[in-house]
Amino acid sequence: MIDLTPLSDLLDQFRDPVLLTGLVQVGAASILAALVVGLSRFRGLALERELGVALVRGLVQIVAMGMIVGLLLTVDFVWSGVILLFMMGGATWISKNRGEGLPGVVRVSFFAIVSGSGIVIVTMTFAGAIEATVRNLVPVGSMIIANAMQINSLALDRFKSEIESNRAEIEAGLALGAPPAAVISHHVETGVQASLIPVIDSLKSLGWVWIPGIMAGMILAGENPIYAALYQFVIMAMIFGAGGLTSMTSSLLIGKYVFTDAEQLREISHAGGE
Template sequence: MTLLALSCTLIFVFITMFVSFWKRLGLEKSIAIGSIRAAVQLLAIGYVLQYVFQTEHVAFIILIIAIMTVVATWNASRRGAGLKGVFWRIALTIGVMEAFMILFLIGLNLIEPTPQYIIPLSGMTIGNAMIVSGLFTTSIKREVEASRGEIETLLSLGASGTQAMQGPMKRAVKFSMIPTIDSLKTVGLVQLPGMMTGMIIAGADPVEAVRYQLLILFSHTGSAAMTSMILSMLYQKLFFTPDARLRKIERS
């Protein structure tokens, strides 16, 4: 793809900005800034990855994954404003899931232990865990506020914090899994995933591309479920005082 052809795709951004201006939505600035940031960030990471792929130094791989994890954690933890200790809980969960998934795939010889495989798959895994973490955090805050009377009643009747939070936690886990489950139901019928599409455009055999895409889908489904379940355990004490009373969640 030539630079001129790529530049022509900016017409879609301009159309969106025009519609926003026409309808007085006030999104023109956000769209412009977002488009510029996306271009700069992707070009920068493209040059960085080109260098890392050539050197294949493990320190660079670890550094890139660490940066991905910190940024993803920061973004997801913003959903938990008013809850102390959210950042490190999400960071721990994403870090554990990233390490587990990559070591699992390498251990079964499903991918080669090279930057070309590890970094892109890590990005997808961390991004998926970030989305699940953000959705879970948003949902559990809402569930606790909506079920405050029910939780306090159960506590007054002698239930433990874990028992009292069982209902809200289950609903939050289900809510955080909705995008993943919906994606599984519609993949191939409504959408062709990015990795599969990219491989096909690059000239790979469609069946081989499907196999790699299934590997990603299945691993992401498992990591999404485990991410929300780990968070449900780590979040238990966030909502209670040392004497087992339900905390008042600060408004963000």
């Protein structure tokens, strides 16, 4: 006999009157977003298509995730690992677009995101910072994976720009007999540093310029404000750790793929990343 309770619970969520309030709020936020799209078109920034697609995708994906999370609360804990791995695959697919044309970008991005975010998620679960339940592991893990994806994208984008802008310098170093690792090291470092700027700035401004959502939510839910602050720092530290591991792994590995076995710099194609 098939248990239809999870499906029934999901349908009950759609009947909740609070959804009407949510739709009104979405409408208000969409008006502001449409203003940005309109300004982009007016200023000739050519970003309206990307912005429009991103907004629609974001809404559809987050609502779908809300439905999935509702169902996840009824499944066994072991499925959380499968779900997080699926998220890492999706993060790889999105992130690799920023390094399009770099050789091995898909496999490098997948390995970097899985290892960077995976190490942090597993370690902090054993440390008790993330409860070993689907209700906690999936949402917190998804935050860590999403930020690792963004940082990986920034690292790939900057590294690709460095290679394209400094090809003559790199090839001159190789011609003089310098090993590939030496001529590329500065550009790898630049990519990693650039990718971590947003999260470093967020850490610097934490609690001074902004109060992040998790801390605010915990306080509104009646949690001890000091504990909420400590847990928010833990979240930010996890994001920084996962992002740092991801960007360093990605940049170091992609730095090896851009050279041939004969230690020559490969041409960067703009047709694909593999």
